[in-house]
Amino acid sequence: MHANDSCSAEDEVGRIENQTSTIVARSVGANMVRFLLYGALALNFSPLTASAADRYGGWLLEQPRSFVRTLSYKQTVKLNDKIETSELGFICDQRKSSKSVGVILIPFDGTFNSDQDVIPVLIQKNAEQYDPSDLLQNWKNGAEYIFLDSKGDVDELATFMKAMETGGATSVHFVFSNDISDGPQTSNDIAINVSGFSDALDAFQMACASSQ
Numbered sequence: 001m002h003a004n005d006s007c008s009a010e011d012e013v014g015r016i017e018n019q020t021s022t023i024v025a026r027s028v029g030a031n032m033v034r035f036l037l038y039g040a041l042a043l044n045f046s047p048l049t050a051s052a053a054d055r056y057g058g059w060l061l062e063q064p065r066s067f068v069r070t071l072s073y074k075q076t077v078k079l080n081d082k083i084e085t086s087e088l089g090f091i092c093d094q095r096k097s098s099k100s101v102g103v104i105l106i107p108f109d110g111t112f113n114s115d116q117d118v119i120p121v122l123i124q125k126n127a128e129q130y131d132p133s134d135l136l137q138n139w140k141n142g143a144e145y146i147f148l149d150s151k152g153d154v155d156e157l158a159t160f161m162k163a164m165e166t167g168g169a170t171s172v173h174f175v176f177s178n179d180i181s182d183g184p185q186t187s188n189d190i191a192i193n194v195s196g197f198s199d200a201l202d203a204f205q206m207a208c209a210s211s212q
Helices: 003-025 030-049 151-166 197-209
Strands: 053-056 059-065 068-079 082-093 100-106 118-124 135-141 146-148 171-178 186-193
Touching (some): 059 197, 068 186, 082 197, 100 151, 118 151, 146 151, 151 171, 151 197
Antiparallel strands (some): 068 082, 082 100, 118 135, 135 146, 171 186
């Protein structure tokens, strides 16, 4: 790793640590804070540290540490003459006997800002049209990203995404609002490709359940 790369990584660690302070202020459990902090680092720096990786369509299954498995989908777009990345990641922490799994959604940089602790997220097959089968969930606000830490919610999301792929959908849309007290409300729409997700999730769950 070049010196500039090291400095950049250190800067990113500092930025995420500041985000963690915000999470603590919102009374999220200390153990989950550490888990999500590590998860954010794993997602951002996995290309530098992963010891094993497999691709399933656009999904990448990795083992960035001996006790962590990640399944993530990344996409890049050009915004304001810059290349920005958004990411959805399932993260398994194998240090806990329960094999805890959480989900992090990292929007494109600078596109999400909300004062709310709870962020309603509508996951749709078609962003332009509501369907009764669409999934509505309450995610938690991690400052510049949102996350799920409830097993029931994580399982519900995974089941929905698998069903969408089985039903022929190529992507699902995560739609949620920027809701700040001193500014206009705008919406985020992040499209996540579900092609290959079912096989990727099966492999992720097997890896998560395996011994270290």
